[in-house]
Amino acid sequence: MSGPSTYVPKSAIGRWFESRLPVMGLVHSSFVAYPTPKNLNYWWTFGAILSFMLVAQIVTGVVLAMHYTPHTTMAFNSVEHIMRDVNWGWMLRYLHANGASMFFLAVYIHIARGLYYGSYKAPREILWILGVIIFLLMMATAFMGYVLPWGQMSFWGATVITNLFSAIPLVGDAITTWLWGGYSVDNPTLNRFFSLHYLLPFMIAAVVGLHVWALHVVGQNNPAGVDIKDVEKDSVPFTPHATLKDATGIAAFVILYAWFVFFIPNFLGDSDNYIMANPLQTPPHIVPEWYFLPFYAILRAIPSKLGGVIFMFGAIVMLVLLPWLDTSKVRSAVYRPVYKILFWVFIACVIGLGYLGSQPPEGGAVLAARILTAYYFAHFLVILPLLGLFETPRPVPASIAESVLKGDTTELGKA
Amino acid sequence: MATTSTADPTRRDMLYIATGAASAVAIGAVAWPFISQMNPDASTLALSSTELDISAIPEGQIVTIKWRGKPVFVRHRTKKEIKEAEDVPLAQLPDPQTDQARVKKPEWLVVVGVCTHLGCIPLGHQGPFDGWFCPCHGSAYDTSGRIRQGPAPRNLEVPDYAFLTDTKIKIG
Ligand code: HEM
């Protein structure tokens, strides 16, 4: 792999600068000369799409903060003020609110890509765990952002989620009071959530830096799941190949994003959030934003408070442990006939949980959520450890070049 | 200088340990204000009691008032409701407590209107036990505000309160 040393700036000023701070060399080796596997398909453009969405959220967020007021008596009205009075305010807010959904859509696809092609396996465990940390920070950021407009769902979502901490034995109530800065979700809570909502995206950016660094140390996985052996035959330089492919992916994704923003900006939102927060009245049916629904379903499926909280966080711990739970040596599902099917069963299970999370917790929905919760955990704790021992994989190609020539890895979208 | 790594503690080792220990204390002392600032402030603590005239609450009705930012239910219980609450065997309760231990006068039940599961406000006169039903995740409370069914772990909390007169109570 090319190191910073191979880069020589063309101009004299460039060379002068480079010998003092080799930042152009870093950029060159990471995003120009960097060898990318030549068989990458469009599922590999979601990393770039996610970077784009992070920047989009920060830019729209910073300008929204210029017009927003984090006080319980004014927050709701200041968001309406953004919608009605501020120049282009309606667009900036819809970009930010729908941007959060698009960000999660992209991260779920990105995670599913990793699951399908075994990107979490050695030597990419740290890369994968950094990804899970980004996912957790994103959830915290989006949760606190959703509290800011101070509508009914903002308030009651914040109440239910902060109360999760009260399940902790002995110190739970003290921690919850500390988080709230009072005896219920109130002005101190709104204020600190605004402060943290502004901070966390920059922490995400820092972890993304580590994530990309780890990626460039171990190299990208690819649909064949075999490493680059011969840089000449197996890879192409990042620029122009990956740069342009990523740009194409981003452009397509932006069309979807714009379609939501300009045609159905409230489709993913809850209409109860256009009612100002009322601490004395819980809406009849509390639902979180769509991207939290599978976890919410797990929380409600367990008939015990502490148990529900443990299982909900446990669902994410499964992702952290995954590199060691999957015992198969073969990375890509392309060469794992049984895993390939079970991957889709798992995806269906998560979507099913998401649907159940949106339904009132009554009758059949509760039972179904319990069954799917059991399956979710069984997938990680029983199926994956055993499958690696019993499954007979198809022959794995000797190299990326060979898999391309055989046309093995073109089934999920041609490179 | 190579001799400093001998087994015998030296004066220098002592200084290292003392410096390290002092630094740990200093870091803790500096961190505490940053943690403590998030706890309820003086103005929040000041809003800690509320009074209510209960003479206008007819039998069977529940009145909700706000105390420390949370709803408190004051319920004027009917004879039937009191009997239901008193007759339940303790063995049937997830969080066993007698009705007598939860009221000062049997006709009046005063509880914090916050579901002990995740903090929603339960709806009065609903659910299988006639007390409250929480719409969020389906916890059902009885006419003593005790948890009977669903994910909530504890009974509705009874706040500190006192009868100032026969018709006036003070909460907090
Ligand atoms: C990781 C990136 C981010 C995510 C996922 C995110 C998510 C959200 C969400 C879901 C909302 C609620 C939108 C609504 O329903 O109205 C929101 C609101 C808000 N966010 Fe962010 N945000 C991010 C970054 C930022 C940044 C960097 C700022 C900078 C200060 C910011 C400032 C705001 C403000 C002022 C609001 C309230 C206005 C409104 O509700 O539209 N956000 N955010």
Ligand code: FES
């Ligand atoms: S908050 Fe009442 S049942 Fe969950």
